[in-house]
Amino acid sequence: MALPMQRCWARLRTLTFTWPAASYHARPRRWGLGGIHKPDPNDPETKDWHKGPAYEAKLYGRHGSASGVNPEGLWPSPEQLRAIEADEKEWCPSLAEMQERLEATDRELARKQKERERLIAANMAKMPKMVEEWRRAKKEAKQKEREEKARKERLLALAREKFGIQVDFRSAKFQEMVKELEKDEKKKMKAIKRKQREEERAAMAALLTTIPSAGQPAPPASDTSG
CATH class of the missing domain: 1.20.5 (Single alpha-helices involved in coiled-coils or other helix-helix interfaces)
Structure with missing residues (x-):
C-alpha cells in the first residue's frame, strides 16, 4: 500500500513543480524570547534611530508600561507645542480661513479682470488717434525719404557736372x-x-499804424458828395 502512495506523490511533484524542490518547512517564529529590546543611548554602538523620544514612543506604543518608558516625557515641551501649532496654522488652516483665502483670491482676480477691461477700453478709445498719428508719421517718413532721395540726385547731378560721369x-x-x-x-x-x-x-508795423491808438478819435471820413 505504501509503494503506490509514494508513486502517486512522486507524480504529483512532477506535475506541480517544474524544478526540484526540497521538502523543507521553516519553524514558526517565536516572539518575545529575548524580552523588550531597549538599547543603551550612551553606548557608542547604539544606532541613531534607537535613540530619542521617537523610539521611546514606539516602544511605549508597542509594549505599553512594560517598556519602562515614562509617558509624561513623550509629550512635547511648550516650545515644541508652539512650533507644532504654528506649523498646523500655516499648513493646516481651518475651513473658515481657507474660505476667506479663496474669497480674497477671487476678489483679486475680479479686480485684475476689471482693471484689464478698463485698460483695453481706454486703449480702444485711443486707437483712432494712434492710427492717425501712425499714418502721419509714416507719411512724414516717406516725405523725408523723397526729399533725401531728391537731394542725393541733385548732388549727384552737380558732381557729374563738376567731375564728369565717373564719380x-x-x-x-x-x-x-x-x-x-x-x-x-x-x-x-x-x-x-x-x-x-x-x-x-x-506787415505788423503797417497794421499798427492803421489802427488808432486808445483815446484818439478816428480820422473823419472824407465827404464824397457833390
Whole structure:
C-alpha cells in the first residue's frame, strides 16, 4: 500500500513543480524570547534611530508600561507645542480661513479682470488717434525719404557736372563738395527765414499804424458828395 502512495506523490511533484524542490518547512517564529529590546543611548554602538523620544514612543506604543518608558516625557515641551501649532496654522488652516483665502483670491482676480477691461477700453478709445498719428508719421517718413532721395540726385547731378560721369563717392573731393553744398543750403534757408521774419515785422508795423491808438478819435471820413 505504501509503494503506490509514494508513486502517486512522486507524480504529483512532477506535475506541480517544474524544478526540484526540497521538502523543507521553516519553524514558526517565536516572539518575545529575548524580552523588550531597549538599547543603551550612551553606548557608542547604539544606532541613531534607537535613540530619542521617537523610539521611546514606539516602544511605549508597542509594549505599553512594560517598556519602562515614562509617558509624561513623550509629550512635547511648550516650545515644541508652539512650533507644532504654528506649523498646523500655516499648513493646516481651518475651513473658515481657507474660505476667506479663496474669497480674497477671487476678489483679486475680479479686480485684475476689471482693471484689464478698463485698460483695453481706454486703449480702444485711443486707437483712432494712434492710427492717425501712425499714418502721419509714416507719411512724414516717406516725405523725408523723397526729399533725401531728391537731394542725393541733385548732388549727384552737380558732381557729374563738376567731375564728369565717373564719380567716386568715397573721394575727398566729392565729400568736400557735399559739405560745401550743405553749407550753402543752410545759408539759403537762414536767409529765407530771415526775410520772412522781416516781412512779418513790416506787415505788423503797417497794421499798427492803421489802427488808432486808445483815446484818439478816428480820422473823419472824407465827404464824397457833390
